[in-house]
Amino acid sequence: MFTLRRPIASILRKNLHKNVTALSIGHTRSLSSIPSDDFNLELTEKTSPITVFTEDEQMTRDAVRQWAREELQPIVRDMDNEAKLRPEILQALFDQGFMGMEIPAEYNGSELSFTSACLAVEEISRVDPSTAILVDIHNTLNNNAVRFWGSEDLQKQWLPRLATDTASSFCLSEADSGSDAFAMKTTATASPDGSYYTINGTKLWISNAKEAGVFLLFANADPSKGYKGITAFMVDANTEGIHVGKPENKLGLKASSTCPLTFENVQVDASQVLGEVGLGYKYCINILNEGRIGIAAQQIGIAKGCLYDIALPYMMERKQFGSAIGDFQGMQHQYAQMATEIHAAEVMMYNACRLKEAGLPFVKEASMVK
Amino acid sequence: MRILVGVKRVVDYAVKVRVQNNTVDLSNVKMSLNPFCEIAVEEAVRLKEKKAADEVVAVSVGPKQCTETLRTALAMGCDRAIHIQTDRRTDYVDLQPFAVAHLFQKVVEQEEADLVLLGKQGIDSDCGQTGPMLAGLLGWPQVTFAAKMDLEGDGMMVERETDAGTETIKIPSLPAVVTCDLRLNEPRYATLPNIMKAKKKKVDTIAADDLGVDLEPHNPVLDIFEPPPRKEGITVESVDDLLDKLRNEAKVLK
Numbered sequence: 001m002f003t004l005r006r007p008i009a010s011i012l013r014k015n016l017h018k019n020v021t022a023l024s025i026g027h028t029r030s031l032s033s034i035p036s037d038d039f040n041l042e043l044t045e046k047t048s049p050i051t052v053f054t055e056d057e058q059m060t061r062d063a064v065r066q067w068a069r070e071e072l073q074p075i076v077r078d079m080d081n082e083a084k085l086r087p088e089i090l091q092a093l094f095d096q097g098f099m100g101m102e103i104p105a106e107y108n109g110s111e112l113s114f115t116s117a118c119l120a121v122e123e124i125s126r127v128d129p130s131t132a133i134l135v136d137i138h139n140t141l142n143n144n145a146v147r148f149w150g151s152e153d154l155q156k157q158w159l160p161r162l163a164t165d166t167a168s169s170f171c172l173s174e175a176d177s178g179s180d181a182f183a184m185k186t187t188a189t190a191s192p193d194g195s196y197y198t199i200n201g202t203k204l205w206i207s208n209a210k211e212a213g214v215f216l217l218f219a220n221a222d223p224s225k226g227y228k229g230i231t232a233f234m235v236d237a238n239t240e241g242i243h244v245g246k247p248e249n250k251l252g253l254k255a256s257s258t259c260p261l262t263f264e265n266v267q268v269d270a271s272q273v274l275g276e277v278g279l280g281y282k283y284c285i286n287i288l289n290e291g292r293i294g295i296a297a298q299q300i301g302i303a304k305g306c307l308y309d310i311a312l313p314y315m316m317e318r319k320q321f322g323s324a325i326g327d328f329q330g331m332q333h334q335y336a337q338m339a340t341e342i343h344a345a346e347v348m349m350y351n352a353c354r355l356k357e358a359g360l361p362f363v364k365e366a367s368m369v370k
Numbered sequence: 371m372r373i374l375v376g377v378k379r380v381v382d383y384a385v386k387v388r389v390q391n392n393t394v395d396l397s398n399v400k401m402s403l404n405p406f407c408e409i410a411v412e413e414a415v416r417l418k419e420k421k422a423a424d425e426v427v428a429v430s431v432g433p434k435q436c437t438e439t440l441r442t443a444l445a446m447g448c449d450r451a452i453h454i455q456t457d458r459r460t461d462y463v464d465l466q467p468f469a470v471a472h473l474f475q476k477v478v479e480q481e482e483a484d485l486v487l488l489g490k491q492g493i494d495s496d497c498g499q500t501g502p503m504l505a506g507l508l509g510w511p512q513v514t515f516a517a518k519m520d521l522e523g524d525g526m527m528v529e530r531e532t533d534a535g536t537e538t539i540k541i542p543s544l545p546a547v548v549t550c551d552l553r554l555n556e557p558r559y560a561t562l563p564n565i566m567k568a569k570k571k572k573v574d575t576i577a578a579d580d581l582g583v584d585l586e587p588h589n590p591v592l593d594i595f596e597p598p599p600r601k602e603g604i605t606v607e608s609v610d611d612l613l614d615k616l617r618n619e620a621k622v623l624k
Contacts, residue, residue: 055438055441057447069561096559096561097563097564105566110561110562327555
C-alpha cells in the first residue's frame with residue numbers, strides 16, 4: 001500500500017508544477033510536455049468517465065463481489081493460517097467462470113473484456129489477495145499468452161482446460177534470474193528429430209505451483225543465441241521429472257503457494273511450444289506488460305478493502321473521548337489522503353485498461369500503475 | 371410445462387434507506403433482484419433442469435433498468451424475459467399489488483403459463499399480495515410461503531411455512547400460483563459465462579399502459595417516515611424492579 005504513495009504523489013506534484021493534468025478523459029498526456037498532444041489520438045464522439053463502466057463490467061463486478069463476500073470472506077483467515085488455498089475455493093473459481101474470463105465462449109470461457117477481468121481481480125483482492133493472485137496470473141499472464149501466441153491447435157488443447165479445470169503457473173524466475181530474466185539457465189534441448197525437447201533446470205518463487213495443472217515455462221532452447229533462444233512451453237504438471245518443492249513460508253499472501261520447481265529431463269512434445277522457438281523473450285516481456293495492470297488491480301483492491309471495508313467502518317464505530325474516532329480531524333486527514341491516493345491509482349489503472357483495449361500504447365501507463 | 375417467474379427490482383437488502391420529503395430516497399441507491407424472487411427463479415430453473423419444465427420466462431414490471439434485473443434472472447437459467455415497462459415507482463407509492471396482479475394476469479394468459487412462481491413478498495413494500503391476488507384473478511389454486519415443492523401427477527405437493535408450523539397442501543392439478551419463502555432453496559450464483567450468454571437471450575418489452583390495465587393506486591399513501599430510533603435496552607436488578615418498569619415506564623401492565 002505505501003509503495004503507491006511516492007510514485008503517485010511525485011507524478012501529481014510534477015504535473016501540477018507543469019500545469020498539466022496527469023489524466024484526462026480518453027488519453028494521457030506526456031509528462032514532459034505542456035499542453036501539446038504527444039499522441040495524435042482521435043477522440044471518439046462519445047467520451048465517458050474512466051470510472052463509469054459498461055453494463056457487462058458492472059455485472060461482472062457485482063457478481064464477483066457477491067461471491068467473494070459470501071463464499072470467500074468467511075474462510076480467508078483460516079486459509080491464511082493454514083497457508084493453503086482450499087480445493088473447494090479453487091473449484092468454485094472455475095465454476096463461477098473466474099478462471100476463463102477473457103477466453104472466448106467457444107472454449108468455455110466467459111468472453112469478457114480485459115477491464116472486466118481487472119475488476120474481478122480487484123473485487124477478489126478486496127477480500128483475499130492470495131486467491132486473487134491465482135486468478136490474476138492465470139487470466140492475465142497465462143490464458144492471454146496462449147490466446148495471443150498459441151497456435152490454433154494449442155489453443156484448442158489448452159484454453160478449454162484453462163477455463164474449466166486446470167490452474168496454471170507462470171514459470172520465469174530462477175535463483176539467479178529475477179529482474180534479469182534473460183539470464184535464465186533452464187535449458188530445453190531439442191531431440192535429434194526435433195519432435196520433443198528435454199527440459200532441465202530449476203525455477204524459483206513460482207506462484208501457485210502447488211495448484212497448477214500446467215506450467216507456462218520459459219527455457220532456453222539455444223543458449224548460444226543468448227536470450228534469443230528463450231522459448232515458451234506449455235508443460236503439463238503431470239509430466240515425469242517435474243518436482244514441486246515446498247512452498248515458501250511467507251509473511252503475507254500465505255495461502256498462495258510460492259514454490260521452487262525442478263525439471264529433471266522432462267520431455268515436452270514439440271507441439272507444446274507456445275508460438276515460435278526463440279521468441280519466448282518477446283512473449284514474456286509483452287505479457288508482463290498486461291500483467292502489470294492486473295497486479296495493479298490487485299493492489300488497488302487490497303487498498304480499497306483495507307480502507308473502505310475495514311478501517312472506515314471501524315473508525316465510525318470506535319468511540320473515544322465521546323465521539324467516533326472517524327470524526328476527529330486528525331483521522332479525517334489520514335483517510336481523506338488515503339482515499340484520494342487510491343482513487344488516483346484506480347483511475348490510472350482503468351485508463352491503462354482502456355488504452356490496452358483500444359489497441360493503443362499502454363506500456364508506460366502500465367508500468368506507472370504497477 | 372411453461373413456468374412464469376415474477377422478478378421485482380427492489381432496493382438492495384444491504385442498503386440503509388433514508389426517508390426524504392415523505393418518500394424513500396432512491397437516488398444513487400443500489401437496486402437488485404428481490405431475494406424472494408431469486409428463490410422463485412432458482413426453483414423454476416431447477417424444475418427445468420429436472421426436465422419437468424420446458425421453458426422458464428422471467429417477468430418484471432418497472433423502469434428500463436429492469437432489464438438488468440431480468441438479465442440476472444436470465445443468467446441464472448431463465449430462457450427468456452418479458453419486461454413490462456413503466457416509470458411508476460414500484461415500491462407501493464405509484465404502483466400497487468392490485469395493478470401488478472392485473473398486469474401479470476394479462477401476461478400469464480398471453481403466454482399460456484402452467485405454473486406461476488413468485489417471491490412471497492417484495493422487500494421494499496412487504497405486501498405479499500401480488501401472488502394471492504393474481505391467483506384470484508386467474509381463478510387458479512394458490513399456495514403461499516412455500517418451503518418445499520414437488521410435482522406429483524398432474525399437480526403438486528407444497529409445504530408451506532406459517533407461524534404456527536408447517537402445513538402440507540396438495541394441489542390436485544396445475545395451473546397454479548405458488549409464492550416462495552426463504553427455505554425453499556439456496557439460489558445459485560450467476561456465473562460469469564452465463565451472465566454474458568444472458569445478453570443473447572430474448573427480452574420482450576411491453577408498455578404497461580398498453581395492456582389495458584388501470585394502474586392508479588387504490589390506496590393513497592398518506593405518510594412515509596422512519597421508525598423512531600430504538601432505545602438501548604437496560605438490565606434490571608430484581609423482579610420488583612422489572613415489574614415497576616413494566617407498569618410505570620413501558621406501561622404494559624395495569
